Amino acid sequence: MERRRWLMFAVFSFLLVCSSGRELKLKSKGHVPVYNHTLVTIVVHYASAVYMSDLTALFTWTCSRCDGVTEGFEVIELVVDVQNCLQAFVGVAKDLNAIIIAFRGTQEHSIQNWIEDLYWKQLDIEYPGMPDDAMVHHGFFSAYHNTTIRHGILDAVKRAKKYYGDIDVIVTGHSMGGAMASFCGLDLIVNRKSKNVQVITFGQPRVGNEAFASQYSKLVPNTIRVTNGHDIVPHLPPYYSYFPRKTYHHFPREVWLHNIGLGSLVYNVEKICDGSGEDPECSRSVSGNSISDHLSYYGVDLMGETWRSCRIVVDPGLMEYSRTDIRGNLLLSRDPKTVLKLNNVANPL
Ligand SMILES: *[C@@H]1O[C@H](CO)[C@@H](O)[C@H](O)[C@H]1NC(C)=O
Ligand SMILES: *[C@@H]1O[C@H](CO)[C@@H](O)[C@H](O)[C@H]1NC(C)=O
Numbered sequence: 001m002e003r004r005r006w007l008m009f010a011v012f013s014f015l016l017v018c019s020s021g022r023e024l025k026l027k028s029k030g031h032v033p034v035y036n037h038t039l040v041t042i043v044v045h046y047a048s049a050v051y052m053s054d055l056t057a058l059f060t061w062t063c064s065r066c067d068g069v070t071e072g073f074e075v076i077e078l079v080v081d082v083q084n085c086l087q088a089f090v091g092v093a094k095d096l097n098a099i100i101i102a103f104r105g106t107q108e109h110s111i112q113n114w115i116e117d118l119y120w121k122q123l124d125i126e127y128p129g130m131p132d133d134a135m136v137h138h139g140f141f142s143a144y145h146n147t148t149i150r151h152g153i154l155d156a157v158k159r160a161k162k163y164y165g166d167i168d169v170i171v172t173g174h175s176m177g178g179a180m181a182s183f184c185g186l187d188l189i190v191n192r193k194s195k196n197v198q199v200i201t202f203g204q205p206r207v208g209n210e211a212f213a214s215q216y217s218k219l220v221p222n223t224i225r226v227t228n229g230h231d232i233v234p235h236l237p238p239y240y241s242y243f244p245r246k247t248y249h250h251f252p253r254e255v256w257l258h259n260i261g262l263g264s265l266v267y268n269v270e271k272i273c274d275g276s277g278e279d280p281e282c283s284r285s286v287s288g289n290s291i292s293d294h295l296s297y298y299g300v301d302l303m304g305e306t307w308r309s310c311r312i313v314v315d316p317g318l319m320e321y322s323r324t325d326i327r328g329n330l331l332l333s334r335d336p337k338t339v340l341k342l343n344n345v346a347n348p349l
C-alpha cells in the first residue's frame with residue numbers, strides 16, 4: 001500500500017514536471033510569486049560569488065565565479081564587516097535590468113559548529129514595527145541591522161537608483177546570508193518604500209515565528225525560498241507543531257529541489273510548495289540530515305574556498321575606492337558613473 005501510494009505520487013510529480021515544463025506558474029487567490037527557473041538559476045551564481053575572499057577580484061567582477069551567466073555585472077559596493085565576518089555586495093545586472101544584493105553565509109568556525117548552534121537559537125526579540133507577537137532571533141536580526149552591512153547596502157541602492165532609475169531589486173543569499181537577505185528585503189520595502197523587490201534565498205534557516213512569517217509574507221510577497229533535498233539548515237531552528245505560537249516558522253514560498261527515482265531513472269523535481277511556509281509535502285517530508293545538500297544548489301557551490309577566511313585581500317590599485325570605518329570594517333564603493341574608469345584600473349593589460 002505504502003509503495004503504491006509512493007509510486008502514484010512519483011508518477012504524478014513526473015507528469016506535473018513534464019506537462020508544465022520548467023517555468024511553472026501558480027495561479028491562486030492573492031499574490032503568488034512566480035517561480036522562474038531561469039532567473040533563480042542565474043541568481044544562485046551571485047549567492048555563490050559573494051563567498052569569494054579576494055575582494056579585488058570580486059569588486060572588479062573578475063573572480064573565478066564571476067563569469068558565465070553573471071558576466072558583465074557591475075559591483076558598486078562591497079561591504080565587509082570584519083568583526084562579525086560578514087560580507088555583502090550591491091551591483092547592477094544590466095541583462096536582468098536589476099540591482100542585485102547578495103549576502104554571504106557564515107564563514108567563521110566550521111559549518112558543523114554553526115549548524116549545531118542553530119538548534120538552540122531562541123526567539124528572543126520582537127521585530128520592530130510589527131505586532132508584538134512577531135518574534136525573531138536577535139543574532140539573525142543584528143547581522144543585518146546592527147552591523148556595517150545595512151548602511152553600506154542602503155547607501156549603494158540609493159546611488160544605483162539615482163543612476164539607473166527605479167529598476168528591480170533582487171536580494172539573495174545562502175544559509176545565514178539567506179536570513180540576512182530576507183531582513184534586507186523587508187527593510188527596503190518597509191523603511192525605504194522600495195517597490196519591485198524580490199527575495200530569492202537558498203538553504204536559509206527559519207528566522208522568526210509564525211506571526212513574523214505571516215507579516216513578512218504580506219509585506220514581501222515576492223519571495224522564493226529554495227530548499228534542496230535533505231539540506232539540514234531549512235529544518236532549523238526546529239519547528240514544533242505542538243507549539244504553534246512559540247515555535248519558529250518559515251515564510252512562503254518554498255521551492256523544494258529533490259530527486260525522484262522511477263525504476264533506474266532519476267528525475268530532478270522542482271516542487272512549488274503551498275502558501276503556508278511549512279508545507280509538509282516539501283522539505284519537511286524528509287529528514288534534514290545532509291550538509292552536502294546544503295553546500296550545493298542547482299549544481300552551484302555555495303561555500304567559501306576555505307573556512308575561516310575572514311581575511312581581507314585588496315589590491316593597492318583599489319585604495320581610492322576603499323574606506324574603513326571606526327570598527328575597522330572595510331567598504332569598497334564607487335559611483336556607477338565610474339565603472340569604465342575602474343575597469344581600466346582592474347585590467348591594465
Ligand atoms: C524568467 O527570467 C528570465 C531572466 O530574467 C527572463 O528572461 C524571462 O522572461 C522570465 N520568464 C518569465 C516567464 O517571466
Ligand atoms: C548592537 O551592537 C552593539 C555593539 O556591538 C550591542 O551593544 C547592542 O546590544 C546590539 N543591539 C542589538 C539589538 O543587538
